[in-house]
Amino acid sequence: MNEIKLLNDTLELIGDDGTAKAYEYLLSNLGQIDNRSSQVYNFLYCLAATSGKQGEALDWMEEAIMEKGLWYRPEVYEDEDLDSIREDNRFKEYTSLSLARYLEASKTVETEFTWRELKENTLIVVLHGNQQNNVISKSHWSEIERPGTQVEYLQSHEIDSYQLYRWEDDGDGPSQLKNALHTIDISQYASIILAGFSAGCNTILRALKSGLVECDKIILQSPWIPMIENEMDDLIDVLLNKEIEILMVCGQNDEVSLSQCLEFDKKAKETGLNCKTILIDGLGHEYPDNFKEIVSEFL
Numbered sequence: 001m002n003e004i005k006l007l008n009d010t011l012e013l014i015g016d017d018g019t020a021k022a023y024e025y026l027l028s029n030l031g032q033i034d035n036r037s038s039q040v041y042n043f044l045y046c047l048a049a050t051s052g053k054q055g056e057a058l059d060w061m062e063e064a065i066m067e068k069g070l071w072y073r074p075e076v077y078e079d080e081d082l083d084s085i086r087e088d089n090r091f092k093e094y095t096s097l098s099l100a101r102y103l104e105a106s107k108t109v110e111t112e113f114t115w116r117e118l119k120e121n122t123l124i125v126v127l128h129g130n131q132q133n134n135v136i137s138k139s140h141w142s143e144i145e146r147p148g149t150q151v152e153y154l155q156s157h158e159i160d161s162y163q164l165y166r167w168e169d170d171g172d173g174p175s176q177l178k179n180a181l182h183t184i185d186i187s188q189y190a191s192i193i194l195a196g197f198s199a200g201c202n203t204i205l206r207a208l209k210s211g212l213v214e215c216d217k218i219i220l221q222s223p224w225i226p227m228i229e230n231e232m233d234d235l236i237d238v239l240l241n242k243e244i245e246i247l248m249v250c251g252q253n254d255e256v257s258l259s260q261c262l263e264f265d266k267k268a269k270e271t272g273l274n275c276k277t278i279l280i281d282g283l284g285h286e287y288p289d290n291f292k293e294i295v296s297e298f299l
Contacts, residue, residue, distance in 0.1 A: 001032040002139075007043055008284040012253075023047035038070045038161035039131045046081040057082075058090045065094045071101035072161040105159055112155040113180040120150040121190040122299075127154050127177070127200030129224070130166040137197065143292040149299065154180050156203075166199065169226050173203035178212040186214075193299075195219035198257065198285065202227055208244070209235045219295060220248040222285050225260050232264075236271050246275040247298040249291075251283025 001009075006029055013022035026043060030036065041064035048057035064070045077095050085091045112134060115125075124144075128137045134153040145151050156173060160166040167173040177194075186192055192215040194204045201223035207213045209231060228235065239246065246268070250261040261277065268275035276298065280288050288294065 001029065003033050003037060003040060004136075004286045005284075006033060007039065008286050010043060010047075012284065018051065019047045020051040023051045023053070036068075038064065038072060038164055041068075041070060042072065042076060042161070046079060049084050050081045054085050054088070057085050058088060058094075061091065061094045065098050069101075070162040071098040071105070073102055073159060074099055076161065101162075102159070105162075109157045109159050111157045111176045111180065113152065113183065114154075115152040115180070115184060118150075118188050120148050122149045122193065123184075123186070123189045123191070124149060124151045124193040124195055124219075125154055125177075125181070126151060127167065127173075127194075127196040127203055128156070128165065129196075129198030129200055129222070131160050131164045132197070133163060133165055140197075140287050140291060141195070144295045144299070146296070167203040169199075169202060174207035174210055174212050177203060177207045181213055191216045193217045193219060195221070196223070197221045197287070198224045201225055205235055208242070209238050211238075214242070215244060217245045217298075218247070219298065220246065221287060221291070222250055222254055222257050223248060223261060223264075224257050225264060228260060228264055228267075232267055236267055236273055239273055240271060243274070246273070247295070248275060248277045249288065249294060250277075250279055251285065251288070252279050252281050253283060254285045256285040 006026070010022050010026045013025050015021070026047060033040070041060055045057040045060040045064070048060060082091070114134060124141070126137045126141045128134060134155040137153050141151050154177060156165040156167050156176060158166050158168055158171050158173070194213070194215045195218070196204050201220040202225045204218060205225060206227050208215070209227070248261060248265065250257050252258065265275065265277040278294060
């Protein structure tokens with residue numbers, strides 16, 4: 001089990017009777033992941049705090065921040081799940097240290113683009129989701145590498161927590177993508193494909209709608225695309241005019257993205273946009289097991 005699936009499965013167990021079941025499930029399955037990221041620790045101390053285990057919540061924070069050297073953007077600690085420990089001196093100590101590390105990291109963080117040279121005829125540029133990074137993207141997208149296809153990765157400079165990054169809905173992600181592609185002579189490639197997971201998809205569509213980038217195809221996996229709420233018609237016009245081919249994949253159990261996917265798919269069908277939508281039974285906000293086969297067929 002990978003981290004994304006573990007955390008998604010944990011979220012599904014949060015019910016009307018509280019978070020205790022979800023917390024116990026996460027605890028019992030920690031051994032199935034190799035490393036505990038800052039996001040895993042965030043789940044642990046939030047779930048513990050809302051399950052009446054304030055001492056354990058503070059212990060998880062201590063392990064994350066004091067022992068592992070992790071940190072988080074300040075907004076993380078505004079979560080109401082932490083209200084039961086907010087006035088504790090340990091909480092104040094840990095969040096103060098976390099903030100200092102965050103501010104220090106903010107001074108030096110830069111967009112990271114893995115492209116170095118031309119290797120194949122088709123270039124795929126992958127954007128991670130929120131609370132992810134290039135390493136996480138590569139663990140999924142490297143499986144689709146094949147002769148003729150070069151896969152590269154773009155990591156945002158918008159920091160979320162230790163070694164994890166995000167694409168804000170109204171952030172400068174489109175400019176980051178434009179600047180990365182401008183380091184390449186894209187005329188060297190027969191085809192350019194932009195691909196993303198979750199919030200990375202929104203950044204791609206924002207960049208295309210604004211005319212900042214060009215591509216031939218788009219792959220949207222579990223797309224978080226709030227831009228369609230107010231910019232759908234303009235976006236569809238751009239995609240139609242540029243004759244961009246789209247693959248959109250989403251889980252039927254994806255509470256984050258499914259409604260937006262269905263809305264986009266409906267508009268695509270109404271306008272004749274070249275969009276292939278695949279909805280997968282039983283899948284949440286994560287990659288499907290047959291991801292490689294789905295993308296390979298599209299390519």
